[in-house]
Amino acid sequence: MTEVPALLVTGARPYGEEPTDLLLAGGVIAATGPDAHRHPAADGARRLDATGLVALPGLVDLHTHLREPGREDAETVESGSRAAALGGYTAVFAMPNTDPVADTAGVVEQVYRLGRDAGLVDVQPIGAVTVGRRGERLAELGAMATSAARVRVFSDDGDCVADPLLMRRALEYVKAFDGVVAQHAEEPRLTVGAQLHEGEVSGRLGMTGWPAVAEEAIIARDCLLAAHVGSRLHVCHLSTAGSVGLVAAAKASGTRVTAEVTPHHLLLTDVRAEGYDPVFKVNPPLRTDADVDAVRAGLADGTIDVVATDHAPHAVQDKECEWDQARPGMLGLQTALSVVVATMVRTGLLDWRGVARVMSEAPARIGGLADHGRPLAEGEPATLVLVDPDAVWTVRGTELASRSTNTPFEGMELPGRVVHTVLRGWPTVVDGRIAAAAGVGV
């Protein structure tokens, strides 16, 4: 690793607790508190004023769509990396539904290399479970695992691994390298032509419903399969109250299942579809207030392990059209932390330690990133984010770093602003602006 200039972070409040100073040197937290000033590297260290800011381990997103290769008009690894760093992330897992699909060692290594070139966050590719994400036969999971990208998470996200036998085999197969299958839980026969949550709103708006049971049936089945073969299962973007109950029951019986919820499912409901603006079209769809309450409670009590963005940039023409012609998905990287602050911290459901758990520690652990989600303590990686918890900002899609603008939070005032992001001692974001590439891969 090249020499990282030492950085003295002053006045930061780790996990929102007592303020302290942190000396970052050699890519690690070299000293804390009064020791930070006595450390030899403190002399001539660049100072970063973090008075009043909350320090958290760098955020880790287990579910990002970077669109490269294939849809560079919507997002690139570079633009997505900027959005991630500005959102407080130091690592993102890139979903494989690119064109070509990331179902071979070659493609995952390409994405991995693009991430290193961008140098703002660790881009960890996710590999497809099946060839072409077609759900017919397993992709070369072992080759992706042993590639330079060291893939550990596999997903056909965007589509469900619906065939139960194929899902069983995938769960079994990835055990050899402690992999995990991240399932997009959607029973395809129950969601033919589905446009939004099946309920009062879909009935009134005259659009084909996406019933909660289509998600829950797959989660129930997969939990049983994971228990049967003793494998790790991760549930992507869990969205219904019923799903929370199923995961809680599976965990209680010892099944190795983890689950994520997206920021938009923590905040928005299906009534947003009134007006037919496809910026609110997403898969799984926005649900009801009862579901929002349930996923918040599930996140607070640990049933749901992770907040993952499902950051899904789409080109303007794929959203500026009829609802049923539009692509599903919404931006998330730069708004995730603020939405979590609004829905979980301000409501008293999570403290800052809890935020660190669900947005950094748990996703790093599930995805197998040893250098992320670490404690803010001496000797640990200098990978952290500094957040102004009191700042309020107004979301503007055109001001986000993404190449797309499809944020569902347009015009909303959200609390909590990322001020600085530091990756292994390199400040990637300073004062809310991209600082410099961090030399990630060096």
Add this chain to the structure above:
Amino acid sequence: MTAGIRTPTATSTQPATDPASGTAADRVADPVGRPGEAAPTTVGTVDTPGTGTVGTAGTPGGPPPARHLLSAADLDLAGAVHVLDTAERLAQAIAGREVPKLPTLRGRTVVNLFFEDSTRTRISFELAAKRLSADVINFSAKGSSVSKGESLKDTALTLQAMGADAVVCRHPSSGAPHRLARWVDGHVVNAGDGTHEHPTQALLDAFTLRRHLAPGVTGRSGLEDRTVVVVGDVLHSRVARSNVLLLSTLGARVVLVAPPTLLPRGFEHWPVEVTYDLDAAVRRADAVMMLRVQRERMEGAFFPTPREYTRHFGLDERRRALLPEHGVVLHPGPMNRGVEITPQVADGNGSVIVEQVANGVLVRMAVLYLLLTGGLDGAR
């Protein structure tokens, strides 16, 4: 929002979960639309989420005129009655003329923008516009740039540039007219969007019902406490959605009869009764409205066979005979004779199906007239 607006669903949607969600602010909160307001002084002011072009609260001197007709829910009681009364007046005005044509919309351009084949609806709107002396342009998806991949937005901007005063939009996607209304300055009339709504069909049905069940009535609904039974594929029917909204606005009782597979989730929030027993429903009906069964439903496992559907949900002469003496039979067309309705019933006593077609022109004249002449003020 303003008096003309009615948001029947506002009470059934959930409260915002927290201040940051902003959902409360989204919601247009005017539960009743001031039906008690004295005279029918407004055609329903239109404001749907997303269009947001009119309907700022508390406009002095009453609500601004309607800009679009996207949903039957856009009409409150006074607005709906005003459309029906206007249609009656237009009928009388035309009846006295040698040439059945009024000069009212001379020089105005009405575009029929049809992304879906519907000859009868297009012709009805075309005739309506021509009887008001408007210039009519028919823009159909087939053989146009739309089939070459031009987006709805580009089509809208093209029509905008050409100066369309009104755009009558038929589209296979639910909500397409709502999107269109964001991109054009002209007035948008929803002529059927996907499986969502078809408000002018509901207006012509109400007009037809009023002529039969409350002949001569103007200035009020005339359908108060009347029972209208709507039978068939409610799930996919834009006609049913618009009729449920409009008929309940007009004070009628709506009974839905359908196999459970063809009822939408959440119908318990609708202002309707639901039953699976057509015989019982017909006995207490003032009108029966049969919905068309689409061929693809027959193949989509919504019911076992067309024959079984017909047996349980078709209107034959035996069932027709259960209808009270004054009762009428409606069908929005086109009919599947022998499936949801027998030819004997379609052509027999109490069938007002052909009248519906004629009334469609009158009601569409009224809608175009009111929208293009500034709503109310022009109608006085």
